[in-house]
Amino acid sequence: MALPRLKAALLLFALSALARTELSNGTTLEGLVSCLDCGHGYDFSGIRVLVKCDKVERLAMAATESDGSFKADLPSSSLRSNCLAKLLGGPKQLYASRKHMISKIVKAQQAHETNSCYTISTPLSFSISCPSKIKCGSPDAGTGAAKTIDLPLPPEWGLAPTSYYVPVPLFPIIGVP
DSSP states (O other): OHHHHHHHHHHHHHHHHHHHHHHOOSOEEEEEEEESSOOTTOOOTTOEEEEEETTOOOOEEEEOOTTSEEEEEOOGGGTTSOEEEEEEEOSSOOBOOHHHHEEEEEEOTTOOSSSOEEEESSOEEEBSSOOTTSOOOOTTTTTSOOOOOOOOOOGGGOOOOGGGTOOSOOOOOOSOO
C-alpha cells in the first residue's frame, strides 16, 4: 500500500524536476557590472540587471555576484531578436548615465559548444556618489512643496501676505460654465 504512494511521489518529483530544467534551454547571458568611483574590494552583490528582447513578452532578471558578474537565462525565441540589458539598481543608491545604463546583447566570441553564450556589447557602469556635473537630491525632492503666490496688497491695509490666507495652491479653472 505504501509502495505505490512512494512510487507516485517519486514520479511527481521527477516530473517537476524535468519541468524546471526544460525552462533553461542553454542560452545564457553573461556580463559584468563596473563601478566608476568605487574602491578596491567593493561588494557588487544584489545589483539588478533586466534583460528585454523584442517580440518576447517574458523579461529576464539577474542579480550580480560580489565581483560584479551576472548570468541570466535568455528565452529561446529571443535568439534572432534585438535584446538589451539594463542596469536597474541595487541595495544602495546608484548613479548612472543613460549611455552606461543600457547595453546591446551580442553573441560571445568564446561560446561553448554545448550551449549558446551571449554577453553585453558595452560595459554597464555606475557611480556610488553624485557626479559633480548634475544636481542630485532625494528622488522626491520638490514634490511636496507648492509654490506660494503672494498677491500685492497695499501696505496701508495692514494685512499679512495672501499666502497666509490661502492654504491650498491656486489652480486656474478653465472651461467651467
